[in-house]
Amino acid sequence: MQSKTKVLDPILEINNLFASTEDLPILKGVTISINPGEIHAIMGRNGCGKSTLSKIIAGHPSYKITKGEIKFYGQNIQSLEPEERAQSGIFLGFQYPIEIPGVSNLEFLRVATNARRKFLKKEELDTFDFEDLVKEKLDLVKMDSAFLSRSINQGFSGGEKKRNEILQMALLEPKIAILDETDSGLDIDALRIVASGIKKISNKQTGIILITHYQRLLDEIRPDYVHVMSDGQIIKTGESDLALELEKHGYEWTDNFLKNI
């Protein structure tokens, strides 16, 4: 399918990517290209490789790329450490954000923000300036400042954890954000808050990959493209109406596409 924004150079290109963990092949030839301003949705059954793809883009050390490449602004990022990818503008919103007892959320956010600012050659923020910035961003996801004084994600509800992920995205201002099931575990109101936050953060220079099972997130954030994944491959790509078809027919409908590959 031709890109709607083909005049621009892609932010992220994934070409024929094969990857495995502990010798178990998971990705079996994934190809996607994300241009600035585009929103892509990836859907598929549990275990089809969606989360693995997101972790591999972010540089999780447990996965090994066996073939293919990932390019970020034209540069192969395979040899980059996870922190180098994050600093350069790749953001992964976790499906299950990790709780880290004893590490202050505020301090963690400040160190992370300054790591990104350093890469962007911006002045690093001291505690006071950072508090001003973070309070402004808290409004985007309607979070209370009391969350900042707690340990990272510790004792947060499912919805609060997801909002904390979007808060981090807002602070880090990534070039590409991969949001892995950000909508799971959210009630209707929380989903709207999170979706509204994502929309406010994204712009014409950024790309977003939404990994989701449900149409309800895509009702809030309309994707430019929808990809269906199965058994480690993209088996179908379409526009936003593909998600509606999928909702209507279920994944069995997509099995036919797999047979045709």
Added chain:
Amino acid sequence: MQIIEEIKKNELLSNPSEIQKICLDKLKLNPLPNAKNELWRLSNKSKFSSFLDFSHKNKESKASLPYKKNSRNIIRLIIGEHNAINLEEENYSIKELKDSEIINYIKKNICNFDQNDHWSDLLNHCLSSKKNILGLNISGNKIPPIEIFSASSSESLNAKTLILFFEKNCKVDLLQINLGNENSSLSQSTYLCLEANTSVNHGVVSYGKNKSNLLNSLNVIQKAKSEYILGSLHFKFNYARFEIRINQLEGNAKTTIKGIQITKNNDQIATYTNMQFNGPNGILDQINKSLADDKSHAIFEGSIIVPKIAQKTDASQLSRNLLLSKYARIDTKPQLEIIADDVKCKHGATISQLNAEELFYMRSRGLTLAEASKLQLSSYFQEIISCIPVSKDRWDLLDKLLKEN
């Protein structure tokens, strides 16, 4: 081990005091602890012998303190250096114990000492001269924080003894700092007696320099309705043993023990705790953490003893350990001995490595592996360090020391 030879030949001291004589007699037949005894089984023989390699006859120690006393509202004492103290204020008093009180107290204790269980104390009392014994009687409830330093001097074995009596209704923050000098050994024996209704928040911070050794023995007696909180940190010793014995004499008391030991290089640091409940309704909340890197060895052995008289005891002992290198070693053994039948006692131990998913989460936000590990480790310390009564300026120093080490 020149000291041991001298004990055997009766040549250690030319003019021993009454206490020194009693202890020497106890040690003469078996001057070394039994290596097969559970409390000494894992002790590294060559490191233990290096503890005894230094002469006790060398120069007296002179503590080089890590920070200035910048608040008048702190009582600072250095064992072995002149600190005559006799404070009688409106809300509190701190008075030195008389020689006869000190002698009687130590004599009363040592007559019950088992050679293996209290070897460290017996050696301490053989070597500790009158000058190096500090005894205080403390009363009142608006007492300024107290800091007590012990230090060894290089190429020496120094023995220091501290005896503190806390009178009824006394409430105090006490910070004890043991400083090991280069190529030195420090023997520190401490006795705390908490009368009824006292509350003592006790911090013990021990850190050494290149090739320093430490035998640190702490004996605590708690009477009814007393509360004792111990937060301890031991690091940077070639060889260190921290022996804690707490006796809730009448029950109805509360004890909290939170300790951490950090080993690097080829260090060996061990913590042994013995918690004895001798009355009903006693409470214990204990966590011991070890963090072992390089080729070091950390040991924890804890025992909780609940005899029949100690009904309704509520005790918890956890040992949590982090191995940072595949060559490091951690031995841990939390134990319960329960005779009473109406008690709540639990114990457990874990040994793990830095959590890979937590590290990845932080790295995925731009923190380097070193930064993420440091944050994770500082969170690991936090639970323990927060129990140590250290003011902000001292905490900065401690934080700096921990980061450097």
